[in-house]
Amino acid sequence: MAAESGDKWILTVTAQTPTNIAVIKYWGKRHEELILPINDSISVTLDPDHLCTTTSVAVSPAFTHDRMWLNGKEVSLSGGRFQNCLRELRSRASDVEDEKKGIKITKKDWEKLHLHVVSFNNFPTAAGLASSAAGLACLVFSLANLMNVKEDHSKLSAIARQGSGSACRSLFGGFAKWIMGKENGSDSIAVQLADEKHWDDLVIIIAVVSSRQKETSSTSGMRDTVETSMLLQHRAKEVVPKRIKQMEEAIEKRDFPSFARLACADSNQFHAVCLDTLPPIFYMNDTSHKIISCVEKWNRHEGTPQVAYTFDAGPNAVLISHNRKTAALLLQRLLFLFPPQPDTDLDSYVIGDKTILKDAGIHEMKDVEALSPPPELKENAPSRNKGDVSYFICTRPGRGPVVLTDESRSLINSETGLPK
Amino acid sequence: MAAESGDKWILTVTAQTPTNIAVIKYWGKRHEELILPINDSISVTLDPDHLCTTTSVAVSPAFTHDRMWLNGKEVSLSGGRFQNCLRELRSRASDVEDEKKGIKITKKDWEKLHLHVVSFNNFPTAAGLASSAAGLACLVFSLANLMNVKEDHSKLSAIARQGSGSACRSLFGGFAKWIMGKEENGSDSIAVQLADEKHWDDLVIIIAVVSSRQKETSSTSGMRDTVETSMLLQHRAKEVVPKRIKQMEEAIEKRDFPSFARLACADSNQFHAVCLDTLPPIFYMNDTSHKIISCVEKWNRHEGTPQVAYTFDAGPNAVLISHNRKTAALLLQRLLFLFPPQPDTDLDSYVIGDKTILKDAGIHEMKDVEALSPPPELKENAPSRNKGDVSYFICTRPGRGPVVLTDESRSLINSETGLPK
Numbered sequence: 001m002a003a004e005s006g007d008k009w010i011l012t013v014t015a016q017t018p019t020n021i022a023v024i025k026y027w028g029k030r031h032e033e034l035i036l037p038i039n040d041s042i043s044v045t046l047d048p049d050h051l052c053t054t055t056s057v058a059v060s061p062a063f064t065h066d067r068m069w070l071n072g073k074e075v076s077l078s079g080g081r082f083q084n085c086l087r088e089l090r091s092r093a094s095d096v097e098d099e100k101k102g103i104k105i106t107k108k109d110w111e112k113l114h115l116h117v118v119s120f121n122n123f124p125t126a127a128g129l130a131s132s133a134a135g136l137a138c139l140v141f142s143l144a145n146l147m148n149v150k151e152d153h154s155k156l157s158a159i160a161r162q163g164s165g166s167a168c169r170s171l172f173g174g175f176a177k178w179i180m181g182k183e184n185g186s187d188s189i190a191v192q193l194a195d196e197k198h199w200d201d202l203v204i205i206i207a208v209v210s211s212r213q214k215e216t217s218s219t220s221g222m223r224d225t226v227e228t229s230m231l232l233q234h235r236a237k238e239v240v241p242k243r244i245k246q247m248e249e250a251i252e253k254r255d256f257p258s259f260a261r262l263a264c265a266d267s268n269q270f271h272a273v274c275l276d277t278l279p280p281i282f283y284m285n286d287t288s289h290k291i292i293s294c295v296e297k298w299n300r301h302e303g304t305p306q307v308a309y310t311f312d313a314g315p316n317a318v319l320i321s322h323n324r325k326t327a328a329l330l331l332q333r334l335l336f337l338f339p340p341q342p343d344t345d346l347d348s349y350v351i352g353d354k355t356i357l358k359d360a361g362i363h364e365m366k367d368v369e370a371l372s373p374p375p376e377l378k379e380n381a382p383s384r385n386k387g388d389v390s391y392f393i394c395t396r397p398g399r400g401p402v403v404l405t406d407e408s409r410s411l412i413n414s415e416t417g418l419p420k
Numbered sequence: 421m422a423a424e425s426g427d428k429w430i431l432t433v434t435a436q437t438p439t440n441i442a443v444i445k446y447w448g449k450r451h452e453e454l455i456l457p458i459n460d461s462i463s464v465t466l467d468p469d470h471l472c473t474t475t476s477v478a479v480s481p482a483f484t485h486d487r488m489w490l491n492g493k494e495v496s497l498s499g500g501r502f503q504n505c506l507r508e509l510r511s512r513a514s515d516v517e518d519e520k521k522g523i524k525i526t527k528k529d530w531e532k533l534h535l536h537v538v539s540f541n542n543f544p545t546a547a548g549l550a551s552s553a554a555g556l557a558c559l560v561f562s563l564a565n566l567m568n569v570k571e572d573h574s575k576l577s578a579i580a581r582q583g584s585g586s587a588c589r590s591l592f593g594g595f596a597k598w599i600m601g602k603e604e605n606g607s608d609s610i611a612v613q614l615a616d617e618k619h620w621d622d623l624v625i626i627i628a629v630v631s632s633r634q635k636e637t638s639s640t641s642g643m644r645d646t647v648e649t650s651m652l653l654q655h656r657a658k659e660v661v662p663k664r665i666k667q668m669e670e671a672i673e674k675r676d677f678p679s680f681a682r683l684a685c686a687d688s689n690q691f692h693a694v695c696l697d698t699l700p701p702i703f704y705m706n707d708t709s710h711k712i713i714s715c716v717e718k719w720n721r722h723e724g725t726p727q728v729a730y731t732f733d734a735g736p737n738a739v740l741i742s743h744n745r746k747t748a749a750l751l752l753q754r755l756l757f758l759f760p761p762q763p764d765t766d767l768d769s770y771v772i773g774d775k776t777i778l779k780d781a782g783i784h785e786m787k788d789v790e791a792l793s794p795p796p797e798l799k800e801n802a803p804s805r806n807k808g809d810v811s812y813f814i815c816t817r818p819g820r821g822p823v824v825l826t827d828e829s830r831s832l833i834n835s836e837t838g839l840p841k
């Protein structure tokens with residue numbers, strides 16, 4: 001190690017990681033601690049411009065403890081999952097040298113050095129938008145960079161998996177598959193099926209549904225399902241393997257009708273096994289059902305799927321449109337059914353890629369109020385439900401994790417090693 | 421046949437039939453027209469004092485067509501299901517003689533004679549309370565009586581089954597099982613009684629009629645969609661339900677409430693799960709249904725042993741079965757806490773059926789409803805009180821099977837005109 005004045009050096013890395021949405025769902029573990037699933041899953045990664053975690057990690061001999069701050073609040077790293085990730089990373093670390101700063105860290109040093117981690121999501125944690133997947137993936141990715149872990153993204157995904165199952169899929173952009181593996185976890189990894197450019201016509205609109213309910217945690221929920229559902233094993237052994245093959249093919253061929261059919265069916269079946277649990281788990285609510293009804297009716301009316309829907313462990317709807325034109329038509333339907341509360345700023349009601357509003361012919365609130373019922377619903381014009389949706393996010397499939405080299409993007413003060 | 425003046429005679433029978441609620445569910449047919457199910461089902465019959473269909477049937481040589489009136493409105497009997505029932509009954513009819521009135525009908529006559537049917541439910545059809553089960557069972561039962569069909573209730577259930585699957589179980593009081601059968605022609609797909617209404621008469625049943633603006637997916641088309649598109653249904657029918665049927669029969673026989681409750685709740689949830697696993701997905705339960713389930717689950721967990729079983733059919737209404745009257749009163753307090761009525765509602769119309777349950781719950785007037793405290797297991801996260809989510813409650817119990825009403829004043833048919841009174 002360097003001389004005493006060197007004991008104050010701080011080395012930092014900042015990275016950004018996307019979140020992902022499963023289209024063939026992970027629900028149920030065969031091994032709790034290693035987080036090994038009972039079936040494969042497939043996801044689409046979302047554009048980090050709109051939804052991402054940014055994490056800065058720092059190491060310094062002056063740090064006395066591993067510490068972490070999440071969205072401005074200090075949180076504990078003592079939990080088993082964090083410890084597993086840190087242990088895995090430290091054992092794979094290699095030598096790091098920063099000649100300019102005169103820093104030299106050997107592989108062995110990593111075992112004794114402490115880390116500071118500062119992480120922010122650019123979307124509300126309470127929105128149920130899979131923040132732990134993005135967060136854990138970012139933690140692992142940024143530390144792997146800091147510690148010079150010389151492994152590919154699939155190997156890194158096996159480490160992220162031990163922090164949060166679905167985090168492993170966030171190590172890739174575009175479309176990813178989490179292979180369940182057969183062994184003790186070394187082969188339970190994520191691979192990329194296609195990158196974000198492969199099918200970039202797709203437009204993704206997320207309806208963040210207002211919910212007062214505290215959701216059942218995924219970890220305990222899926223454990224209850226494994227223990228009590230008499231339908232889950234049949235799903236995992238007979239249904240999902242077929243759907244995984246079909247979904248891989250649909251993605252490869254950009255076959256939207258098959259993609260949509262599979263995504264909707266798997267989302268519904270995931271929620272079905274949640275209902276088949278003791279005690280039953282209800283993640284979707286009446287608003288979620290109205291959104292599904294709207295999409296189902298429209299798809300039926302057009303004769304071929306226009307939009308795929310999928311719901312995770314919460315009431316939010318993730319709606320995937322075939323292309324921009326369809327997405328604009330979808331947005332008109334959504335804004336008809338779910339106008340904002342009075343005095344809401346349009347600019348904060350549809351966020352992310354806001355240009356979709358223009359495509360939908362909507363420039364100001366008056367245009368929202370003036371929307372007519374969609375043709376397929378004219379006979380039984382549904383009610384307009386103000387406030388059922390908190391806001392919409394418009395995004396697209398996006399890239400995988402990246403290191404941010406611009407020091408101004410660092411969340412850590414390079415002198416103190418503490419959050420800026 | 422009799423002389424011309426005799427051509428104006430009218431023979432009538434009036435009967436009353438209960439409705440029933442499945443605790444192991446029927447959802448899915450292996451044969452559409454004969455209405456043969458893919459699994460057995462078990463139900464509890466509800467007290468006809470509170471929920472029933474009353475049907476008067478009449479025959480007369482003066483009638484020119486088969487006609488039916490349901491809840492005051494004339495309806496068509498031309499549909500396949502009605503025709504199947506009428507055909508089966510006519511083919512099993514036997515001679516009828518009313519010496520007093522000088523009426524004599526031979527078996528052959530029944531083929532040519534026309535019928536009038538007048539039917540009323542004493543509960544709203546729109547309430548989603550399985551009115552077609554009670555109605556079809558009553559049609560079959562009353563006509564079987566009129567036509568002197570000499571068959572037991574299980575054989576009659578096979579006829580009712582062809583009108584509406586779950587109707588077959590309404591041929592019995594207490595607890596009934598609809599055996600799926602193996603025969604292609606459905607002759608062995610019949611209902612049998614597992615236990616009569618006195619066997620477990622401590623049970624109290626409270627139904628929450630949940631407000632719903634949605635038009636429900638019809639059971640017939642819904643279950644067909646599930647059969648065609650759900651990849652979980654066959655597994656349910658082949659692997660899960662047979663085990664549950666055995667366990668439920670045992671639970672009923674032994675009056676084992678914890679097992680009864682566990683099985684009823686699990687099967688209700690699994691039924692709704694396969695509905696969700698359908699293309700397009702079917703949502704019968706709504707947020708209010710979920711709140712009721714949460715309430716019961718939390719209370720059951722808090723007490724360590726089930727207090728209340730819940731089950732939901734093809735709609736948002738909750739059927740809540742309590743172990744005994746004391747538990748039912750505690751349940752009612754919880755339900756009224758969570759779902760108080762809209763302002764200016766008469767308590768007398770908010771809890772109907774066996775209204776004495778209110779007294780057991782310490783509730784005498786609306787003020788008592790307003791003054792209710794959150795239940796102990798919910799004190800930490802006291803839930804909101806949701807006025808208007810429930811339209812009203814019905815308090816009932818397991819009840820008897822179909823009966824003929826001999827009191828002529830109960831007839832719904834004018835004995836002179838043969839038309840509805």
